Amino acid sequence: MTGKRILIDTSKCIGCKACQIACQQWHSLTAEDTTFTGSYTNPPELSETNLTLIRFIEKEEGDNVKFLFLTSRCRHCQDPRCKEACPLGAIKKQKNGIVRIDPDICDPTACSTDPLWVDRPCQRQCPFKDFGGGTGIPRRQYVKNGTPISGKSYKCDFCYDRFGKAQLKSGKFVGAFAKSNRPACEVTCGPGAIKSGAANTMMNKATKRVKYLKNHGYPDANVYPNDFPTHVIWVLTEKPEVYGLSSV
Amino acid sequence: MTSWPAGIPGYYDDLGNPPKAQYINGLMCWGQNPAVGGPSSSFERKSLANLEWLVCVDLWKTETAAFWEPDPNNPTDCIGIPGRAVNTVGTEVYLLPAAASYEKEGSITNSGRWSQWRYKALDPPGDALDDLEIINRLAKKLIALYQADIPSPLADPVAKLYWGPYPGVDAHGADCRPVAPLSSPLGNGNGYETGGHADPHKVAWEYNGYFCTNRTGSAIIGTRVDGFFNGNSALGNLQENGGTSSGNWLYCSHYINPIGGGGGNTDPMVTNGNRMEKRSTIDTASGIGLYNNWSMVWPLNRRIIYNGASVYQPGHPNVGQPLAPSKWVVAWDSGGTAARAGGDVADGYTPPGGTGPRYPFIMLPEGVGKLFGSGREDGPFPEHYEPWETVMTEHPLTFLAGENPRHIPLDPVGKVSVTSPTAFAHARPEHFEHPGNKNPDFPIVGTTYRLTEHWQAGQMTRNNPWLCQLQPNAFVELSEQLAAILGISNGDRLEVKTKRTDYYGTSYFAVACVTKRFKPYSIEVDGSVDTVHHIGTVWHYGYTGLCTDDSANLLTAHIGDANTGIPESKGFICNIRRNNGPLDIGPWLT
Numbered sequence: 001m002t003g004k005r006i007l008i009d010t011s012k013c014i015g016c017k018a019c020q021i022a023c024q025q026w027h028s029l030t031a032e033d034t035t036f037t038g039s040y041t042n043p044p045e046l047s048e049t050n051l052t053l054i055r056f057i058e059k060e061e062g063d064n065v066k067f068l069f070l071t072s073r074c075r076h077c078q079d080p081r082c083k084e085a086c087p088l089g090a091i092k093k094q095k096n097g098i099v100r101i102d103p104d105i106c107d108p109t110a111c112s113t114d115p116l117w118v119d120r121p122c123q124r125q126c127p128f129k130d131f132g133g134g135t136g137i138p139r140r141q142y143v144k145n146g147t148p149i150s151g152k153s154y155k156c157d158f159c160y161d162r163f164g165k166a167q168l169k170s171g172k173f174v175g176a177f178a179k180s181n182r183p184a185c186e187v188t189c190g191p192g193a194i195k196s197g198a199a200n201t202m203m204n205k206a207t208k209r210v211k212y213l214k215n216h217g218y219p220d221a222n223v224y225p226n227d228f229p230t231h232v233i234w235v236l237t238e239k240p241e242v243y244g245l246s247s248v
Numbered sequence: 249m250t251s252w253p254a255g256i257p258g259y260y261d262d263l264g265n266p267p268k269a270q271y272i273n274g275l276m277c278w279g280q281n282p283a284v285g286g287p288s289s290s291f292e293r294k295s296l297a298n299l300e301w302l303v304c305v306d307l308w309k310t311e312t313a314a315f316w317e318p319d320p321n322n323p324t325d326c327i328g329i330p331g332r333a334v335n336t337v338g339t340e341v342y343l344l345p346a347a348a349s350y351e352k353e354g355s356i357t358n359s360g361r362w363s364q365w366r367y368k369a370l371d372p373p374g375d376a377l378d379d380l381e382i383i384n385r386l387a388k389k390l391i392a393l394y395q396a397d398i399p400s401p402l403a404d405p406v407a408k409l410y411w412g413p414y415p416g417v418d419a420h421g422a423d424c425r426p427v428a429p430l431s432s433p434l435g436n437g438n439g440y441e442t443g444g445h446a447d448p449h450k451v452a453w454e455y456n457g458y459f460c461t462n463r464t465g466s467a468i469i470g471t472r473v474d475g476f477f478n479g480n481s482a483l484g485n486l487q488e489n490g491g492t493s494s495g496n497w498l499y500c501s502h503y504i505n506p507i508g509g510g511g512g513n514t515d516p517m518v519t520n521g522n523r524m525e526k527r528s529t530i531d532t533a534s535g536i537g538l539y540n541n542w543s544m545v546w547p548l549n550r551r552i553i554y555n556g557a558s559v560y561q562p563g564h565p566n567v568g569q570p571l572a573p574s575k576w577v578v579a580w581d582s583g584g585t586a587a588r589a590g591g592d593v594a595d596g597y598t599p600p601g602g603t604g605p606r607y608p609f610i611m612l613p614e615g616v617g618k619l620f621g622s623g624r625e626d627g628p629f630p631e632h633y634e635p636w637e638t639v640m641t642e643h644p645l646t647f648l649a650g651e652n653p654r655h656i657p658l659d660p661v662g663k664v665s666v667t668s669p670t671a672f673a674h675a676r677p678e679h680f681e682h683p684g685n686k687n688p689d690f691p692i693v694g695t696t697y698r699l700t701e702h703w704q705a706g707q708m709t710r711n712n713p714w715l716c717q718l719q720p721n722a723f724v725e726l727s728e729q730l731a732a733i734l735g736i737s738n739g740d741r742l743e744v745k746t747k748r749t750d751y752y753g754t755s756y757f758a759v760a761c762v763t764k765r766f767k768p769y770s771i772e773v774d775g776s777v778d779t780v781h782h783i784g785t786v787w788h789y790g791y792t793g794l795c796t797d798d799s800a801n802l803l804t805a806h807i808g809d810a811n812t813g814i815p816e817s818k819g820f821i822c823n824i825r826r827n828n829g830p831l832d833i834g835p836w837l838t
Contacts, residue, residue, distance in 0.1 A: 014700075017700065020718065025714070030713070031717040033717075034717050034718075035759075036719065036721035036722075037759070038759065038760060039738075042717070042718055058763060058764040060764050065764045065767075
């Protein structure tokens with residue numbers, strides 16, 4: 001695979017949610033209204049103003065309890081079905097693999113009048129429906145002052161606008177970026193669980209890490225998704241289904 | 249934040265209505281929020297109303313500053329003190345807007361003794377001022393007021409406080425400070441100010457110390473001292489003859505002479521002599537993380553105190569060699585006489601033939617470490633004690649008083665105290681009687697903790713909408729087993745009670761978080777094995793800011809460590825029930 005890739009290593013994540021805030025800060029997204037409903041996962045779902053979200057999962061193994069943290073977000077598919085589905089052509093795939101929605105073109109009134117949560121072609125065609133009641137990843141709704149607000153579709157854009165002029169021009173990954181030219185979530189991640197770089201380098205890194213983890217107490221470690229090429233990948237310490245993830 | 253030192257005699261207190269003069273009647277609360285962060289916060293809030301005046305210096309209106317405001321649900325009562333009418337509070341409350349860390353310049357010393365300089369990025373908003381300027385203005389005003397008052401020995405400590413060379417103020421050192429050159433922090437007639445504003449560099453200079461008199465040699469009046477050790481033998485160091493001045497000997501060597509500015513030693517890494525600005529990321533010595541040239545460490549840039557203990561002592565054939573060569577901190581080669589480059593500033597080792605301390609523990613008369621630690625309140629040996637409030641009635645590890653000489657027998661059989669007999673506990677009715685009596689009303693063990701999403705008492709984070717979004721409410725974590733017994737579902741509203749909430753009539757409410765991470769456990773109590781349930785809750789919340797809720801410090805007790813008074817309020821006994829409103833209240837645990 002060419003282009004960029006983000007690698008999220010769940011074995012290093014400490015669940016601090018700094019990536020959630022860094023994402024909102026860089027994208028100037030408003031805070032949602034939330035209440036504590038019995039889980040550390042908050043807001044409870046990805047939304048128009050929360051493009052990345054840490055899910056907290058408890059897994060019991062005999063007398064041991066594992067507290068798992070999964071940063072979930074758009075996978076930036078190599079072959080993005082949302083792009084094909086958008087009747088307006090608002091979803092674009094850059095040469096470097098970044099899939100982004102152009103808010104100037106996205107117009108929800110043009111593709112759907114259905115007021116329900118799952119209504120837009122980009123959501124319907126998204127292959128990753130593990131969370132959010134079966135909704136695909138692009139989200140268009142959040143809650144403010146007690147009222148659900150609905151707008152354009154939003155999702156992770158890989159912080160494409162942090163890469164600098166040269167990157168935007170060439171449209172592909174060249175060499176190492178300055179630290180500040182990396183995605184906001186990566187820059188803020190204290191334990192270094194989020195890394196970005198050339199797609200193949202990141203995959204090699206993930207494979208190497210999984211091999212290490214398998215020999216160090218995590219026999220189920222794996223690279224996810226393993227059957228669908230994407231520009232965001234995870235190193236999971238448990239099988240995907242433990243996190244509520246399924247294969248595509 | 250630190251605890252309210254509630255046990256200190258003379259501390260403000262609500263017990264027995266003593267004459268106010270015996271108690272502290274004014275309080276300056278500087279970046280602290282005891283109404284949320286103090287243990288037994290109902291007591292803290294109630295006591296605030298006993299003050300004549302209260303000054304809060306903070307970025308936002310804290311719960312402490314707002315304790316007297318009308319409760320929106322019951323406007324005649326104070327929001328911080330249920331049952332206390334607003335119009336009966338006589339406390340005059342001031343709120344001074346402060347500057348955030350990036351809105352002021354100065355040093356900050358961490359608990360590893362690293363004194364790091366940091367810089368101002370932008371001006372604070374509106375009328376907000378940095379701490380140093382607030383202190384400067386207050387000090388100048390107070391000094392002027394005391395000087396205008398009738399002279400008395402009691403007034404002298406303030407009236408004659410030296411605050412820069414104000415005419416007539418200089419009480420100690422007529423031979424010294426007024427003649428300091430203009431280049432010194434004291435020579436320009438503006439006290440600690442530059443351009444009408446308190447200057448952290450002048451304060452750093454004062455702390456570091458400087459020469460007050462000319463000496464034979466190169467040192468001249470006003471130049472900065474290099475350090476404090478061996479005061480009379482080294483030319484640039486603090487003198488014990490009155491020839492130098494220093495605000496705090498620990499910081500001697502932190503703000504030394506600038507390069508080209510005259511005076512004694514300089515540091516090639518910082519041209520202005522401010523060694524707290526050093527930022528080398530090179531880890532010298534053996535790579536164990538000394539970072540000798542990142543910032544400055546008191547005393548004398550000694551990163552690890554008593555580091556002389558890491559080498560063979562005089563008398564050993566390998567004298568001066570590190571005990572662990574791959575992790576060396578300091579080392580002396582050539583028979584223990586030549587210090588190896590790149591190591592830490594030596595502490596407590598003197599090469600053979602030298603003078604001065606030879607043994608590593610320079611602050612102890614023996615010079616060596618001790619297993620028998622005399623001088624501690626709770627005994628010469630480490631001992632486990634249960635928290636002040638506990639479900640245990642017997643010490644779980646030590647059964648007879650004779651097994652530990654400091655244990656105090658509590659009954660004729662010689663049973664030992666289950667909790668620390670010397671703990672720092674103010675005798676107040678909302679505490680359990682010492683020692684930890686088991687109380688059937690409170691069968692559950694409780695503890696409090698913090699979240700990554702919120703900072704301390706919450707002013708910095710509960711005023712940030714993003715962080716409120718992440719953790720909007722106080723919650724109680726409990727096991728699935730306890731939830732099943734009490735009919736509690738995830739997300740229910742819970743009521744928690746302790747002796748404090750009973751005494752002050754302020755229940756603690758929070759959301760239930762039923763989790764696999766809490767489990768009941770078995771312990772032996774009174775000879776029989778009991779199942780003990782354990783809950784945990786967070787204390788960041790209060791009644792001001794964007795997300796408000798109860799502080800778990802409504803539950804905790806004012807208990808401190810026997811030697812230092814450091815809060816040990818995080819363990820307590822309690823009871824919980826479901827309370828989703830008057831129509832949906834569950835049972836307490838029995």
